[in-house]
Amino acid sequence: MLDHCSISHRGGIVLWSRSFTPAAEQTASSSSSPVNSLIRDALIEGRNAENKYEKDGYAVKWTFVNNLELIFVVAYQRILQLTYVDELLEALKALFVQLFQPFLSTFVASLHVSSTGKVAAVNTATTWDFTKIFEKWDRLFDDVLRGLENKAAQERKSRLKHTSIHPETAIDTILPSDADDVVPSDSGATTVDEEQIARNVQALKNRLKARGRPIAGGRRRLEAGSGRDSLPTSDSDTPTKQKSKKSKTKAQRKWGDEAPTESDMASLDFSYVDVPSPNTPAKVADVTALVDQSSLGIVKDGIYEVKDWEFASTSESSSSVLTQALHKGKEEKSSAGLLSNVFARLTGSKVLTQDDLKPVLEGMKQHLMKKNVAKEIADKVCEGVSESLVGKKVGSFQSTSSAFRQALSSSLTQILTPKTSTDLLLSIRTKLSSHFPSSQQREPYSITFVGVNGVGKSTNLSKVCFWLVQNGLRVLIAACDTFRSGAVEQLRVHVRNLSMLGVGPNGATDSKGRVELYEKGYGKDAAGIAKEAISFARDNDFDVVLIDTAGRMQDNEPLMRALAKLVSTNNPDKILFVGEALVGNEAVDQLKKFDRALRDFSSASGTGKERGIDGMIVTKWDTVDDKVGAALSMTYVTGQPIVFVGCGQTYTDLRQLRVSNVVQAILSD
Structure with a gap:
C-alpha cells in the first residue's frame, strides 16, 4: 500500500x-x-x-x-x-x-x-x-x-x-x-x-x-439467461424460487465501491468471538485455542518445564527385530536400508576386517540418510563405527548384532550429548541474581534468534516467550527484522495474544505487562534497535530480551556482516540458530556458514571477541516422524546443543530433546 x-x-x-x-x-x-x-x-x-x-x-x-x-x-x-x-x-x-x-x-x-x-x-x-x-x-x-x-x-x-x-x-x-x-x-x-x-x-x-471506451470494472456481461435484464424462462427460474434456493446456501460477502461503514467492518471482523457473560466485555479475543492443554509442561520445584519429546516406538523393540532378522538370515533381502538386514550380514565367528564391514557400513549409511542425516555426517558416523569395530572378534549372531549396535549407539550418543548446559532458565537466573555495584543497573539476559528465511524464527521465539512468562519472567521482544513486510505486525500479534492468555508464573492468571514489544518500524539499523531495546529493558526492569532478526541466506555476505554487527555491538548472552527438521545436507551448509561468518565478521569488527552459534532450535519437528537426522547433523557441525524443538502451532508446542529418544528414533526400522 x-x-x-x-x-x-x-x-x-x-x-x-x-x-x-x-x-x-x-x-x-x-x-x-x-x-x-x-x-x-x-x-x-x-x-x-x-x-x-x-x-x-x-x-x-x-x-x-x-x-x-x-x-x-x-x-x-x-x-x-x-x-x-x-x-x-x-x-x-x-x-x-x-x-x-x-x-x-x-x-x-x-x-x-x-x-x-x-x-x-x-x-x-x-x-x-x-x-x-x-x-x-x-x-x-x-x-x-x-x-x-x-x-x-x-x-x-x-x-x-x-x-x-x-x-x-x-x-x-x-x-x-x-x-x-x-x-x-x-x-x-x-x-x-x-x-x-x-x-x-x-x-x-x-x-x-x-470514443466508445468501455468502463473497466463496471461493464456488465449480458449472457443468455444470466444478465440482470434477462427474464426467467421457466417456473424454476422465478425470483421466488431462486431466492429460496439461495437461502439454503452460505451467504456470500458483499463487496462494493463505497467505503465500509462501522457495521460492515464489525460483520467482517472474525478475530473476536462473542462472550455472553454479563461480567465480560461484549467481545474478547479468542486466544484459548493458542494453548493446547494436553501439551502443557509440568511444574517441578516451582519451575515450569516443557515436555520431553518422546519417540513413539512400535510394540516390538528394535533389538528383537534385529535378533529375528539375524536368525532368519535375511542377508540378501533387497531392503538394504533396514538395520536388521544390515546387521544380518555379520554372521559367523571371526575377527572383523575392513572388507567385512564395508558392505555393512554402506547399508548403515543409506539407513542414516533415510533418517534425514546429511550425507557428510553419515559418512563420518560410519567411519567412527568402523574404527571401533575393526579387529574385534565376534561369535554368535547375538554378539555380532550387539557389538555393532553398541558401536553405532555409542557414536550417536557421543555426538548428541551436549558439551554445554542446556538449562537456559538456570543461565538466565544466574545472571539476574549476580551482584552489581549500587551505581550500576541490572543487565537483562539477551537471546538473539538467527536463521534463514521462512524457518519459523518469530513463531518459535513466541513459544520461548510463553515458557519464560510461565516461569515468572518479564520479557521484552525486540523487533529487529526491519526488512520483511509484516514482521513487526506478526510480533505485535504474538505480544497481544501472550498478554491476553492469562498466564503467569507457575500458571498464575496475570500476564499483563509481562510481555512487551520494542519496535522502530522498517528500514532501520537492526543493531541500533537491539541496543536501544536492551537499554530500554534495563531501565524498565525487564528480565529477558528476545531479539528477532531478519532471515537471510548463508551465502549473502553483506547480510551476514550486518548480522555480525548486531552480535558484536550488543554481545547477546545466547545466539540461537533456528533451523528446520526437514532439511538434510542443507542444514550442514547453513550452520557451517552462519557459524563461520559470525565468528569471522564479529572478530573483525574491532571488539576482538569471536562469537558463534550457542545452540539450536529445530522447527517443524512434528512433520518428520522418526526421520530426526537433522538433529544429528546440526549437533555434529557446531558441537552445540539443541535447546528446544518446535512441534506444533500453539504456544505450548515446545519440547526438549533427550539423547536416548533421538538415538532410539534413528536406530528404529
Missing part, C-alpha cells in the same frame, strides 16, 4: 496531501521526510531524469504539470512492488487538471502577480481555502486508487499481461456519475466561474463517451 501522496506547487505550497498510516503522517511532517528529501536532493539539484528517488527505505515517484507548475508525488516502502504507481500518477494528473483547470490557472496567475512584489506569495496562498476547494477530491482519489489496486490484484492472480491504462481511460474508469458536483468552492480572493467548470467537466465526459 501507499504511504503518502501529495499535490503541490513548485513554489512549495501543498494543495492536497494524504498519509495512509500514522507513521507516514509523522514522517511526512518532519524535515527528513522522503518528499522533502526528494525536493532537496533531486529536484533542486536537477537529478530528476529517472523520476524515481529512494531514501530511508522509501521509494518516491513524481510527475509534473509544467504549464501549471504542479508536482504530483507518491511515496511508498521500497520493499513493496507496486506496479500501478506510474498509472496512478498519470490518472491523478489528468483528472485533477481537467476538473480544476480554471481554478488552478487563476491560482498560478495570482502567485505570479505576488512574485512581482505587490503581495507576498505566502500571504496570497493563505487566502485560498484548499480544504474547501478540494473537499470532494478525496473521494475521487479513493476511487482511482481502489480501481488500480483491484486491477493489479487481478493481474497477479491471472498472471496475464494487460496493457497499461491510458490517463483518459483511467478517468473514464473511475469518474463517478456525479462528477459535476466536484467543483472548487468560491475563494475569498477570486470568484471562480462555476458554470465554466461544469461545462469543462461535461465536455470531458462527452468526449470520453464518444
Whole structure:
C-alpha cells in the first residue's frame, strides 16, 4: 500500500496531501521526510531524469504539470512492488487538471502577480481555502486508487499481461456519475466561474463517451439467461424460487465501491468471538485455542518445564527385530536400508576386517540418510563405527548384532550429548541474581534468534516467550527484522495474544505487562534497535530480551556482516540458530556458514571477541516422524546443543530433546 501522496506547487505550497498510516503522517511532517528529501536532493539539484528517488527505505515517484507548475508525488516502502504507481500518477494528473483547470490557472496567475512584489506569495496562498476547494477530491482519489489496486490484484492472480491504462481511460474508469458536483468552492480572493467548470467537466465526459471506451470494472456481461435484464424462462427460474434456493446456501460477502461503514467492518471482523457473560466485555479475543492443554509442561520445584519429546516406538523393540532378522538370515533381502538386514550380514565367528564391514557400513549409511542425516555426517558416523569395530572378534549372531549396535549407539550418543548446559532458565537466573555495584543497573539476559528465511524464527521465539512468562519472567521482544513486510505486525500479534492468555508464573492468571514489544518500524539499523531495546529493558526492569532478526541466506555476505554487527555491538548472552527438521545436507551448509561468518565478521569488527552459534532450535519437528537426522547433523557441525524443538502451532508446542529418544528414533526400522 501507499504511504503518502501529495499535490503541490513548485513554489512549495501543498494543495492536497494524504498519509495512509500514522507513521507516514509523522514522517511526512518532519524535515527528513522522503518528499522533502526528494525536493532537496533531486529536484533542486536537477537529478530528476529517472523520476524515481529512494531514501530511508522509501521509494518516491513524481510527475509534473509544467504549464501549471504542479508536482504530483507518491511515496511508498521500497520493499513493496507496486506496479500501478506510474498509472496512478498519470490518472491523478489528468483528472485533477481537467476538473480544476480554471481554478488552478487563476491560482498560478495570482502567485505570479505576488512574485512581482505587490503581495507576498505566502500571504496570497493563505487566502485560498484548499480544504474547501478540494473537499470532494478525496473521494475521487479513493476511487482511482481502489480501481488500480483491484486491477493489479487481478493481474497477479491471472498472471496475464494487460496493457497499461491510458490517463483518459483511467478517468473514464473511475469518474463517478456525479462528477459535476466536484467543483472548487468560491475563494475569498477570486470568484471562480462555476458554470465554466461544469461545462469543462461535461465536455470531458462527452468526449470520453464518444470514443466508445468501455468502463473497466463496471461493464456488465449480458449472457443468455444470466444478465440482470434477462427474464426467467421457466417456473424454476422465478425470483421466488431462486431466492429460496439461495437461502439454503452460505451467504456470500458483499463487496462494493463505497467505503465500509462501522457495521460492515464489525460483520467482517472474525478475530473476536462473542462472550455472553454479563461480567465480560461484549467481545474478547479468542486466544484459548493458542494453548493446547494436553501439551502443557509440568511444574517441578516451582519451575515450569516443557515436555520431553518422546519417540513413539512400535510394540516390538528394535533389538528383537534385529535378533529375528539375524536368525532368519535375511542377508540378501533387497531392503538394504533396514538395520536388521544390515546387521544380518555379520554372521559367523571371526575377527572383523575392513572388507567385512564395508558392505555393512554402506547399508548403515543409506539407513542414516533415510533418517534425514546429511550425507557428510553419515559418512563420518560410519567411519567412527568402523574404527571401533575393526579387529574385534565376534561369535554368535547375538554378539555380532550387539557389538555393532553398541558401536553405532555409542557414536550417536557421543555426538548428541551436549558439551554445554542446556538449562537456559538456570543461565538466565544466574545472571539476574549476580551482584552489581549500587551505581550500576541490572543487565537483562539477551537471546538473539538467527536463521534463514521462512524457518519459523518469530513463531518459535513466541513459544520461548510463553515458557519464560510461565516461569515468572518479564520479557521484552525486540523487533529487529526491519526488512520483511509484516514482521513487526506478526510480533505485535504474538505480544497481544501472550498478554491476553492469562498466564503467569507457575500458571498464575496475570500476564499483563509481562510481555512487551520494542519496535522502530522498517528500514532501520537492526543493531541500533537491539541496543536501544536492551537499554530500554534495563531501565524498565525487564528480565529477558528476545531479539528477532531478519532471515537471510548463508551465502549473502553483506547480510551476514550486518548480522555480525548486531552480535558484536550488543554481545547477546545466547545466539540461537533456528533451523528446520526437514532439511538434510542443507542444514550442514547453513550452520557451517552462519557459524563461520559470525565468528569471522564479529572478530573483525574491532571488539576482538569471536562469537558463534550457542545452540539450536529445530522447527517443524512434528512433520518428520522418526526421520530426526537433522538433529544429528546440526549437533555434529557446531558441537552445540539443541535447546528446544518446535512441534506444533500453539504456544505450548515446545519440547526438549533427550539423547536416548533421538538415538532410539534413528536406530528404529
